[in-house]
Amino acid sequence: xxxTFFTYLSSPVGWLKLTGNSNSLLxxxxxxxxxxxxxxxxxxxxxxxRQLEEYFEGIRKEFDLKLSPEGTDFQQKIWKLVTNVxxxxxxxxxxxxxxSGSEKSTRxxxxxxxxxxxxIIIPCHRIIGSNGKLTGYxxxxxxxxxxxLHEQQNSPKQDMLF
Numbered sequence: 001x002x003x004t005f006f007t008y009l010s011s012p013v014g015w016l017k018l019t020g021n022s023n024s025l026l027x028x029x030x031x032x033x034x035x036x037x038x039x040x041x042x043x044x045x046x047x048x049x050r051q052l053e054e055y056f057e058g059i060r061k062e063f064d065l066k067l068s069p070e071g072t073d074f075q076q077k078i079w080k081l082v083t084n085v086x087x088x089x090x091x092x093x094x095x096x097x098x099x100s101g102s103e104k105s106t107r108x109x110x111x112x113x114x115x116x117x118x119x120i121i122i123p124c125h126r127i128i129g130s131n132g133k134l135t136g137y138x139x140x141x142x143x144x145x146x147x148x149l150h151e152q153q154n155s156p157k158q159d160m161l162f
Contacts, residue, residue, distance in 0.1 A: 007037035007045050011056050012150070013143045016120075018052075020045045024068035027117040028052075030139045052120065058154035061087040069117045078112035085126040088155030090148070092130045106130075114138055120147065 004026065006019040015031040022042045038045075044066060054060035069079060081099050085091045097109045109127075116124040119139055125147040129135040137144035 005038040005041055005045055007041055007049060008034045009049050009052055010034065011052065013139065013146055016052065018045055018048050020048065021068070024066045025118060025121070026068055026070070028119055028121060029117075030119075030143065048121075055120065056150075058150070061154075063121045065121060067118055067121065069122065071112070071115060071117070074108065075112040075115055078109055079116055079118075079122045079124075082113060082116070082124055082127060083122050085123055087123075088151045090126050090128050093127055093135075094130050096127060110136060123147075126151075 002021045004019055004021050006017055009016045009018060015034050017029045017031045018025065019027045020042060023044060025044055025048045048065055051060055051063050051065060077100055078096060081096050093106045093109045097103055097106045100109065113124045113127050114136055116122050119125065125137060125144045134141050134144055
């Protein structure tokens with residue numbers, strides 16, 4: 001079994017715990033407070049921290065990281081589709097279910113989206129209800145709202161997303 005490492009990042013949406021192995025980012029989780037990170041960090045975690053800092057500064061619009069989220073084949077498929085939703089844009093759970101080839105699986109898409117172990121980088125916050133309302137976010141709706149507004153403020157002028 002490969003060693004895992006972790007580090008913490010203070011962000012505008014609270015503390016983030018980044019977990020990875022020597023090659024890939026495995027998870028990003030919302031934490032109540034900072035803990036002690038690993039004494040040595042592999043390059044992937046240093047790169048992940050830097051890219052998230054750039055994202056929060058409004059500089060980075062796309063992430064370039066090797067990701068290894070654990071999940072079922074269906075979850076992996078949904079997370080890949082969610083990753084295709086551009087910075088500053090939104091899609092609905094129904095949009096993602098249609099793209100997945102399972103138009104009637106909107107609820108399953110919502111459940112898969114909620115199990116995303118790498119929020120922000122796999123931008124599950126960009127997925128909203130068909131009625132344009134913010135629904136469900138493992139990190140809480142306030143974080144989802146903040147992330148969407150942050151992206152909107154750092155994107156070319158456009159209509160409100162939600």
